[in-house]
Amino acid sequence: MNTIGKARKVAAMARGSLRWALSRVGKPDSERAGLRTVLSRLTALSLDYVEISVTKACSLRCAACRHLMPYYDRPRNYDIANILRDADSLLQAVGHIAMLRVLGGEPLLHRHLDRLLLFLGDSGKIGSIRLVTNGTILPRPAVLRALKAVNGVLDISDYGAVSVQLQPLVALLERESIAYEIVRQPWLEFGRPVSRQYTKNQLSQLFLKCTSMPHKCLIVSNGEFHLCARSANATELGLVQRRKQDYVDLVNTPRHRIAAEIRQLVLFSDYLEACRTCEQDFRPTATASQGSAGLSADASMEFAMDRTRVGTDLGWQPDSTPDRMTTGRFAESPDNMKVADVTAPLTRRSDVIP
Numbered sequence: 001m002n003t004i005g006k007a008r009k010v011a012a013m014a015r016g017s018l019r020w021a022l023s024r025v026g027k028p029d030s031e032r033a034g035l036r037t038v039l040s041r042l043t044a045l046s047l048d049y050v051e052i053s054v055t056k057a058c059s060l061r062c063a064a065c066r067h068l069m070p071y072y073d074r075p076r077n078y079d080i081a082n083i084l085r086d087a088d089s090l091l092q093a094v095g096h097i098a099m100l101r102v103l104g105g106e107p108l109l110h111r112h113l114d115r116l117l118l119f120l121g122d123s124g125k126i127g128s129i130r131l132v133t134n135g136t137i138l139p140r141p142a143v144l145r146a147l148k149a150v151n152g153v154l155d156i157s158d159y160g161a162v163s164v165q166l167q168p169l170v171a172l173l174e175r176e177s178i179a180y181e182i183v184r185q186p187w188l189e190f191g192r193p194v195s196r197q198y199t200k201n202q203l204s205q206l207f208l209k210c211t212s213m214p215h216k217c218l219i220v221s222n223g224e225f226h227l228c229a230r231s232a233n234a235t236e237l238g239l240v241q242r243r244k245q246d247y248v249d250l251v252n253t254p255r256h257r258i259a260a261e262i263r264q265l266v267l268f269s270d271y272l273e274a275c276r277t278c279e280q281d282f283r284p285t286a287t288a289s290q291g292s293a294g295l296s297a298d299a300s301m302e303f304a305m306d307r308t309r310v311g312t313d314l315g316w317q318p319d320s321t322p323d324r325m326t327t328g329r330f331a332e333s334p335d336n337m338k339v340a341d342v343t344a345p346l347t348r349r350s351d352v353i354p
């Protein structure tokens with residue numbers, strides 16, 4: 001990243017801290033932070049936007065999934081104890097997060113989602129807590145209660161015909177007076193996650209272009225803090241070489257070092273190994289097109305509908321979700337509807353690193 005880019009990031013972080021500190025001025029005593037707190041806040045880490053991934057299981061299988069979910073052949077929910085541990089590590093390290101979004105996969109498939117939402121709300125460090133869903137599943141009452149308790153917002157991705165529960169979901173949220181937003185965002189295609197032979201200069205250019213775009217994200221996933229979902233998942237899938245400087249290990253890094261390591265990662269990364277898997281030109285692509293890598297459109301749609309039916313008509317509840325989605329009701333999908341086709345053309349980790 002060039003000097004101007006780094007300076008902009010430092011300034012943005014400082015602005016975030018200052019905004020928060022100023023927002024405390026003039027509040028009633030009960031709400032106002034003391035001078036020492038404000039001063040310490042000015043030096044604390046402030047992040048605009050962070051995501052937490054709770055599961056790799058999803059009720060859809062989008063060919064251009066930015067999070068690479070279709071490439072997990074054994075998608076699973078993360079253990080709630082580990083998710084809370086990671087969230088706690090992050091929240092201990094930061095002074096403030098303007099917006100935090102909980103996502104997956106499809107987070108409503110996680111049976112302990114309500115515990116995470118309440119935990120995040122209790123921290124008092126998050127401006128806005130949002131939960132992301134693809135509109136195929138209705139939340140459990142416990143999740144609705146938790147959303148309400150933390151003044152959370154449900155972001156519903158409207159993927160058209162595959163978001164089969166969109167209307168009932170909206171009606172439910174209206175009835176429960178829970179805030180929601182229907183999101184219709186164009187998708188960009190980053191290319192299949194295979195290693196490309198870029199020079200370091202090309203990688204830096206690609207990284208800079210990408211992290212200057214509005215879709216940029218920071219994400220906590222499976223004990224690690226990454227600069228983008230592609231990095232978190234390509235690393236977890238073993239599609240790229242694991243480089244220590246590409247993420248912060250939230251489990252093994254001493255707590256007092258985590259903030260510094262996040263700063264280092266956010267401000268001074270030049271590129272990520274995962275950037276090798278992205279094409280240089282991000283192209284607009286069909287939103288949530290189902291399974292084009294291995295399935296016909298019709299079969300994919302049936303697959304999505306079938307999964308959703310399993311989740312509703314047949315009385316399935318997230319409470320009964322097995323941690324490994326390859327067991328239990330989801331395993332009832334026909335073999336040719338599983339994710340194996342998508343992963344087949346990929347070379348393995350040992351082959352893709354130049």
Ligand code: SF4
Pocket residue numbers: 190206207210211227228229230231272273274275276277278
């Ligand atoms: S891996 Fe690099 S180029 Fe790809 S989405 Fe992440 S930051 Fe952007």
